[in-house]
Amino acid sequence: MTERPYTDVAVIMRCERIDNRWQPWRWSLSEVVMHDPAFGTEPRQLLSDEREQRWMFPGFRVELFRDDAEGYHLNVESPAPCWFVLWRMDEDDGGDAPRLARPVEVSLSYHEAGRWLDAQETVEQVPVPPEVLEVLQAFVAENYQPEPKRRKRPDSFQPLQDRFGNPASVSTEKHRGGGGRG
Numbered sequence: 001m002t003e004r005p006y007t008d009v010a011v012i013m014r015c016e017r018i019d020n021r022w023q024p025w026r027w028s029l030s031e032v033v034m035h036d037p038a039f040g041t042e043p044r045q046l047l048s049d050e051r052e053q054r055w056m057f058p059g060f061r062v063e064l065f066r067d068d069a070e071g072y073h074l075n076v077e078s079p080a081p082c083w084f085v086l087w088r089m090d091e092d093d094g095g096d097a098p099r100l101a102r103p104v105e106v107s108l109s110y111h112e113a114g115r116w117l118d119a120q121e122t123v124e125q126v127p128v129p130p131e132v133l134e135v136l137q138a139f140v141a142e143n144y145q146p147e148p149k150r151r152k153r154p155d156s157f158q159p160l161q162d163r164f165g166n167p168a169s170v171s172t173e174k175h176r177g178g179g180g181r182g
Helices: 066-076 110-118 130-143
Strands: 006-017 025-034 044-048 052-063 082-089 101-107 122-127
Touching: 006 082, 006 101, 025 082, 025 101, 025 122, 052 101, 066 110, 066 130, 082 110, 101 110, 110 122
Parallel strands: none
Antiparallel strands: 006 025, 006 052, 044 052, 082 101, 082 122
């Protein structure tokens, strides 16, 4: 069995203070970077001041699956190919510190991101670097075969149906009324 192509990445999340008494912090995806063993395996804070925090979450493997080649194709053909990151908020512990927004999954597939969005998950995207895009394009070229377009039969060749879905017929004979004035 051939090994699937993959890349290991780390996700950087940004938390910024906002002027809102009900929600003083707002989380967003900052970037996806290539993994380095020096990152370790545990989340760690990269920056912290009164206005902003940045956290790194290492250890995400992004594999390419042949059966999702169409999803990768849609990403490659988009105006801005990107990483898709699904993330969730930690449970509220009741303290003043902002809860962490933890990445759960990283993908390069439009289809996978669409499934996440359909499940009402939080999904954000950031641009994919050129070296990853190159690998993704090669994978798509090797594995994606568009479905052949099927010719639609013209409506004039479709069987006729009445408004209730029953077969209908059309006649070209002229019916002349037999009634006259009397």
